[in-house]
Amino acid sequence: MPGKSEMKQRRARRNGVEGEEKALNDDYEKKKKKEEDEEEEEEEEKFECSLVKYEALPDYLKDNEFILDYYRSEWPLKETFLSVFLWHNETLNIWTHLGGFFLFLGLTIMNLMEINGVGQHISTSSGAIADSLMKNISQSLFFEYQGSHILEDQAFTLTSKPVTFTRVPRWPWFVFLGGAMVCLSFSSITHLLHSHSRRANFFFWALDYTGISTMIISSFFPAIYYAFFCHPTLQLLYLSTISLIGLITVITLTSPSLSTPRFRPLRGGLFLGMGFWGLIPTVHAIVVNWGHSDSLMGHAYEAVMALAYATGAGIYMSRIPERWRPGAFDIAGHSHQIFHVFVILGALAHYTAMRVLMDWRDGGATCLLQ
Ligand SMILES: [Zn+2]
Numbered sequence: 001m002p003g004k005s006e007m008k009q010r011r012a013r014r015n016g017v018e019g020e021e022k023a024l025n026d027d028y029e030k031k032k033k034k035e036e037d038e039e040e041e042e043e044e045e046k047f048e049c050s051l052v053k054y055e056a057l058p059d060y061l062k063d064n065e066f067i068l069d070y071y072r073s074e075w076p077l078k079e080t081f082l083s084v085f086l087w088h089n090e091t092l093n094i095w096t097h098l099g100g101f102f103l104f105l106g107l108t109i110m111n112l113m114e115i116n117g118v119g120q121h122i123s124t125s126s127g128a129i130a131d132s133l134m135k136n137i138s139q140s141l142f143f144e145y146q147g148s149h150i151l152e153d154q155a156f157t158l159t160s161k162p163v164t165f166t167r168v169p170r171w172p173w174f175v176f177l178g179g180a181m182v183c184l185s186f187s188s189i190t191h192l193l194h195s196h197s198r199r200a201n202f203f204f205w206a207l208d209y210t211g212i213s214t215m216i217i218s219s220f221f222p223a224i225y226y227a228f229f230c231h232p233t234l235q236l237l238y239l240s241t242i243s244l245i246g247l248i249t250v251i252t253l254t255s256p257s258l259s260t261p262r263f264r265p266l267r268g269g270l271f272l273g274m275g276f277w278g279l280i281p282t283v284h285a286i287v288v289n290w291g292h293s294d295s296l297m298g299h300a301y302e303a304v305m306a307l308a309y310a311t312g313a314g315i316y317m318s319r320i321p322e323r324w325r326p327g328a329f330d331i332a333g334h335s336h337q338i339f340h341v342f343v344i345l346g347a348l349a350h351y352t353a354m355r356v357l358m359d360w361r362d363g364g365a366t367c368l369l370q
């Protein structure tokens with residue numbers, strides 16, 4: 001019979017062996033897990049780099065069955081973000097509107113700088129005020145001041161009528177420029193990130209629809225504001241109506257049940273409807289400003305805008321040309337890219353129309369004359 005102390009020693013030895021075995025097991029588990037992780041990572045890396053075909057997409061990413069290949073599907077966020085520099089079937093959707101965003105950013109900066117210039121223009125027209133203003137502006141601006149003074153003199157002799165600069169408020173004009181930038185940037189981000197996950201997909205398409213609605217509503221602001229400049233009640237009526245319609249559209253479009261491909265015609269129809277609502281204030285503005293050629297010129301540009309948007313929306317809904325040759329326009333030339341280009345053309349036509357209207361109001365078309 002082993003003594004008590006010997007039994008203690010044996011137990012301690014056994015425990016020691018068990019402890020060692022446990023440690024070995026733990027090590028083995030850790031190593032195995034590390035290997036598995038590495039394998040997973042490798043798989044993920046392989047996965048990140050691959051573009052997949054339409055059939056391989058999860059249901060929520062299946063939007064256009066005529067675009068057969070080059071899809072990004074549930075890539076990690078970082079890789080999805082960096083895919084802005086890769087070729088896939090969304091590259092041109094991203095860049096058309098990113099380019100449009102920078103175009104409108106440039107136009108906004110140009111307009112902000114112009115306000116500065118126009119500010120000095122007014123000062124040249126009003127002698128005494130000019131003197132006090134000139135005390136406060138820099139030497140470099142002083143030369144601009146001289147330049148605009150000469151230009152004004154030339155305008156005076158060429159047109160042989162006094163040039164009055166009653167500059168109308170610019171805020172509705174910047175509401176439009178801001179709305180265009182919101183729409184184009186939201187669209188670009190949506191096309192870049194929507195394929196990351198189901199949640200991202202829902203969130204970003206809602207963001208895109210919000211951006212489009214913002215652009216449409218903000219486009220109405222300068223149009224209504226300058227056309228009904230002498231009719232504040234109509235101004236308020238039309239601006240509040242379009243804001244309300246816009247709000248309802250955004251709520252409808254961002255509801256989860258309507259974001260499926262099945263509702264593409266409804267979405268297109270809602271945007272188109274919002275645009276066509278504009279016919280009412282447009283016809284009204286033509287009547288109110290009848291006989292003013294500048295106003296009519298503005299409406300001519302608005303017609304170009306309407307044509308561009310309607311053509312774009314038609315192409316978006318019909319999915320032409322990819323439905324004629326599925327797979328042939330996966331990377332370049334499919335309907336959504338053409339739609340994006342028409343959106344920019346429409347926005348530029350509207351920009352020109354608003355420029356004409358604003359210059360008309362600036363150029364002395366005061367309410368007393370009407
Ligand atoms: Zn788009």
